[in-house]
Amino acid sequence: MAETADVVETVKRGYAFEGAAIELGALLAGDEPKPEAAVRIPLSMVNRHGLVAGATGTGKTKTLQLMAEQLSAAGVSVFAADIKGDLSGISQPGQESEKLLARTETIGQEWIPTGFPTEFYALGGQGTGVPVRATITSFGPVLLSKVLGLNDVQESSLGLIFHYADKQGLTLLDLKDLRAVITHLTSDEGKADLKELGGLSAATAGVILRALIGFADQGAEAFFGEPEFDTADLMQQRDGKGVISLLELPNLQDRPALFSTFLMWLLADLFHDLPEVGDVDKPKLVFFFDEAHLLFNDASKAFLESIAQTVRLIRSKGVGVFFVTQTPKDVPDEVLAQLGSRVQHQLRAHTPNDAKALRATVSTFPSSSYDLEEVLTQLGIGEAVVTVMNEKGAPTPVAWTRLRAPQSLMAPATAEQLSASVQASPNNAKYTEVIDRESAYEKLAAKVQAGAEQAEAERQAEEQGRPAPEPKPRARKQEKSMVEQVIGSSAFKQFARSAGREIVRGLFGAARRRR
Incomplete structure (x- = not known):
């Protein structure tokens, strides 16, 4: 030295x-x-x-x-x-x-x-x-795959699931939203959608679903959702x-x-x-x-x-x-x-x-x-x-x-x-109250409910010899006024914020279209 x-x-x-x-x-x-x-x-x-x-x-x-x-x-x-x-x-x-x-x-x-x-x-x-x-949407499939311990093929498949949710307007805010989308894709009704994705097998979707269930059992439900x-x-x-x-x-x-x-x-x-x-x-x-x-x-x-x-x-x-x-x-x-x-x-x-x-x-x-x-x-x-x-x-x-x-x-x-x-802290009031707005879980649940009601109506019509009724359009929730949205709605603010996350999701592969 x-x-x-x-x-x-x-x-x-x-x-x-x-x-x-x-x-x-x-x-x-x-x-x-x-x-x-x-x-x-x-x-x-x-x-x-x-x-x-x-x-x-x-x-x-x-x-x-x-x-x-x-x-x-x-x-x-x-x-x-x-x-x-x-x-x-x-x-x-x-x-x-x-x-x-x-x-x-x-x-x-x-x-x-x-x-x-x-x-x-x-x-x-x-x-x-x-x-x-954080919301599941902004977290993205690459980060989520790391958390769940998925391999490369499963990570790619999760990216396709996110892509499907995007195309169908199924917003992914929390774990129940993502589980609902995967459950839909592995159901009889969703199998056609699963085939259209290409490269995503029902077995892989099942692996991801089981990993999400185990993840939720660890208490992870509280980490995903709004306000983000x-x-x-x-x-x-x-x-x-x-x-x-x-x-x-x-x-x-x-x-x-x-x-x-x-x-x-x-x-x-x-x-x-x-x-x-x-x-x-x-x-x-x-x-x-x-x-x-x-x-x-x-x-x-x-x-x-x-x-x-x-x-x-x-x-x-x-x-x-x-x-x-x-x-x-x-x-x-x-x-x-x-x-x-x-x-x-x-x-x-x-x-x-x-x-x-x-x-x-x-x-x-x-x-x-x-x-x-x-x-x-x-x-x-x-x-x-x-x-x-x-x-x-x-x-x-x-x-x-x-x-x-x-x-x-x-x-x-x-x-x-x-x-x-x-x-x-001013942030305490800002983030403490949980927001649960309509997202993939609610939309798919309503779709299942509407399908069940339609099937029951058709069954009753067939028994009574009447023509089957037309499916009823799903009632939309009453919209708040624009003033209420701008001034008082935390969910509205969160929605606007989530919409600006696309580049983050792109960076971590949320919108990847592999296979």
Whole structure:
């Protein structure tokens, strides 16, 4: 390794950015932090994406908290999944201690206890936060196939089912809508429609239907429906600070695929809604994708291609994405190549697989004066090896960094604090009440009912020797006035919003016409 003085000068030159930046910490050289050699990420490069990695318990969550605080202070909105509930303390000022102040002093950090504006959400309302839902239509068949564990053929067949529903005007809002369409296609009446789709067998439709039933048994019904979450609500400011949105994940261990694909849906929705802005001084939103390996495990080729495309293109919409996981090998190469900033916490090499992962991680870093295979196993808690993109888009020198301490509470907020925050949120009234407007389930049920009534009328006419009556047109629901729709109807607003989702569905294959 090079002399300490040379390392300090190299880092000072490499991280001497102009303009606003996230202050990560100070170079650690010769067992002592060097406050004069600050390690930073330019805000203008945050939308070039990044990776926060490291073994369990090495400080990844605190790094995420530190970055979210500084982004918020700079007026940038932040989204993160709160896997363990540890991040909720970001809404409350931190608590000082002698140990904390001694640490911050060594790296030249002025530590001031500060809370940050925070919104709390929960998937489907199964938790403390404001309910977050998506419609089946906007979720699309590729994401849904990932959740259901379908193979490529079954995924293609699900795409054809979505296509059929589109053509027939059968809106798919929740799981019962999709089950109703599949049940119709496998019924005697729907078999002709099934043949017209081409390449969709009744057996495959049955597999998908059974997967949906099992999915619903896990409690997934609550995650799909209306009102659908508007991702514009993730980009808010309060008193000049960006709002930090935290998504609570109850029972993650039971539905890991749902969690990861739901986050991918949020990204795709942002991609659809946001205008092109090109290179910006700071991003509009930074999206932390925790437990990233869950997203890529057993993913189909089409799914991986969709992720890579979304990550590549969403940069121009002013959105930065940071994947948070244990090792870079958890992220596919086509995605990893787009992650300009790396914050790598300690890795362990207790097994041959660990050693292999360590070597793979080292290979993702620029050449440096460190023996990274050795350094990465020696990092302490709250330390990381860092390389980012400078304001010119070039990688900075690799720096062994002692990270700054978050200024907010490094523990969960209390249940009372969480409840008070949720009750005070304007989004609580917006998303809490479930809407169940007419969609595929109701339309197909009415069709079955009308067919049964017609058959009964024909039977009675035949018994009585009378001509069979003409089928009665199905009565339409009484329409509200336009004024009522515009002013008071949440369902109307949701319908208008859902209509604008076609590009998202196209991106993830909802309208694919394969086979």
